[in-house]
Amino acid sequence: MFNENLPQNAVVQKLIEKKYHISFAESCTGGLCCASLVSVPDASKVLNVSFVTYANEAKIKFLGVNSDIILQKGVVSEEVAGEMAKGAAKTAESEIGVGITGIAGPGGGTDKKPVGMVCFGFFVNEKVFTFTKQFGKAGRNNVREKSVEFVYSKLNELLS
Numbered sequence: 001m002f003n004e005n006l007p008q009n010a011v012v013q014k015l016i017e018k019k020y021h022i023s024f025a026e027s028c029t030g031g032l033c034c035a036s037l038v039s040v041p042d043a044s045k046v047l048n049v050s051f052v053t054y055a056n057e058a059k060i061k062f063l064g065v066n067s068d069i070i071l072q073k074g075v076v077s078e079e080v081a082g083e084m085a086k087g088a089a090k091t092a093e094s095e096i097g098v099g100i101t102g103i104a105g106p107g108g109g110t111d112k113k114p115v116g117m118v119c120f121g122f123f124v125n126e127k128v129f130t131f132t133k134q135f136g137k138a139g140r141n142n143v144r145e146k147s148v149e150f151v152y153s154k155l156n157e158l159l160s
Contacts, residue, residue, distance in 0.1 A: 007152035008036045014159040015046040015096070022155075023092035024050040025063050025084035027075075028102040028118060032148045049092045053084070063087030063099075076101050078119045078130035085121030086128055096159075097123035098151055104143040118147045124158050 015022055024033045034050040037043050051062055056075055059065040065083040073079045084099025102118030109115035116135040121128060133150055135143045 006036075006040075007149075007156050009040050011152055011155045011159065012037065012040045012043055012046055014156070016042060018095075018159070020096050020159075021046055021048055021092070021094040022096040022098065023048070023088040023094040025059070025088035025097065025099040026050070026052050027054055027059070027084075027100060028104045029100050029144050029147050030054070032144055033098060033100065033151050036148050036152065048094065051088055051091075059084060059087075059101075063091060074113065076103055076113050076117060076119055078121065078132055081119040081121035082123075082128040082130045083121070085123040089123045095125070096155075097121075098155070099123075100147055100151065102143070102147065104140045105137060106140060116143050118143065118150075120147075120151065120154065122154060122158055129154075129158065 026033055031052045037047055053059045053062055056070055060067050063084050064087040065080055069079050081099040081101050085097040089097025099121035103109050103115050105115035115137050118133050120131045135146045
């Protein structure tokens with residue numbers, strides 16, 4: 001299963017070199033980002049704890065996401081993803097936090113927030129970076145896998 005060319009391997013090496021730890025706050029990916037990291041040897045040097053916060057209440061309780069932001073912007077928003085990333089890092093005392101919230105489908109989409117829309121937050125060096133990707137109606141598991149690919153690609157960029 002180990003493939004040295006996968007982007008998560010480079011992320012683990014960069015985190016080790018910087019002496020950083022990472023925590024994930026995952027909603028629509030349901031732990032896939034964390035599982036991908038754990039597949040890399042030495043992941044235990046950079047990962048202490050991560051969160052699967054599928055329900056809004058869990059995002060509020062465990063990550064400190066502001067309920068007003070959920071009400072104003074919606075749970076699938078860059079604002080919430082950013083708060084999830086920061087909350088995961090702060091709660092876990094990690095230098096890096098990643099937040100992912102989206103609509104994997106097949107249902108749940110709207111005109112403004114269609115199926116396949118995923119919002120990402122990255123908390124790096126005390127700064128929050130947010131992004132939104134539209135993966136389309138690629139299928140639930142494809143949206144989740146494409147989200148993981150985006151996370152590791154963006155982490156490699158942000159950690160360089």
